[in-house]
Amino acid sequence: MSKSAEKKSYGRVRFAANLRAARLAAGLSQEDLAVRAGFHRTYVSQVERGLTNVTIDNACRLAEFLGIDVAMLFSEPSATTDPSSR
Amino acid sequence: MSKSAEKKSYGRVRFAANLRAARLAAGLSQEDLAVRAGFHRTYVSQVERGLTNVTIDNACRLAEFLGIDVAMLFSEPSATTDPSSR
Numbered sequence: 001m002s003k004s005a006e007k008k009s010y011g012r013v014r015f016a017a018n019l020r021a022a023r024l025a026a027g028l029s030q031e032d033l034a035v036r037a038g039f040h041r042t043y044v045s046q047v048e049r050g051l052t053n054v055t056i057d058n059a060c061r062l063a064e065f066l067g068i069d070v071a072m073l074f075s076e077p078s079a080t081t082d083p084s085s086r
Numbered sequence: 087m088s089k090s091a092e093k094k095s096y097g098r099v100r101f102a103a104n105l106r107a108a109r110l111a112a113g114l115s116q117e118d119l120a121v122r123a124g125f126h127r128t129y130v131s132q133v134e135r136g137l138t139n140v141t142i143d144n145a146c147r148l149a150e151f152l153g154i155d156v157a158m159l160f161s162e163p164s165a166t167t168d169p170s171s172r
Contacts, residue, residue: 056140071162074160075157
């Protein structure tokens, strides 16, 4: 259960960066997003540090609360910052 | 632990369809892909039926063995069938 010891996949690194960018774009704090989406208040912080191996269902839940498509959270970071790609 | 009782998120449904399409395009059986990627031989079958809430790390592992980007597995199915989108 040692989360910090897990290897970080490229998907996990991307997801972390994309989630942070989308959250900031929505003007939400980590705790705001976590609580609104029904997670523990520290969950988003852990995800944005790549410490959590997020599941598909939770990825969808986060995306829904951010008003974006779940695929955006797995895209290359450069694509996420381009609003026209949505 | 009742997998069949879990709600299927739209991401899970998409992932299942995209994984199947990419696997067939690669000419692999469900068991071939599972074993090559280091999963139990029934894992891919369960994922393709939307019964498994796949994690980011496992999604990356499957994508790598299929030679595709993990984002493809979360995209809308129509996008997956277009090779030019890679």
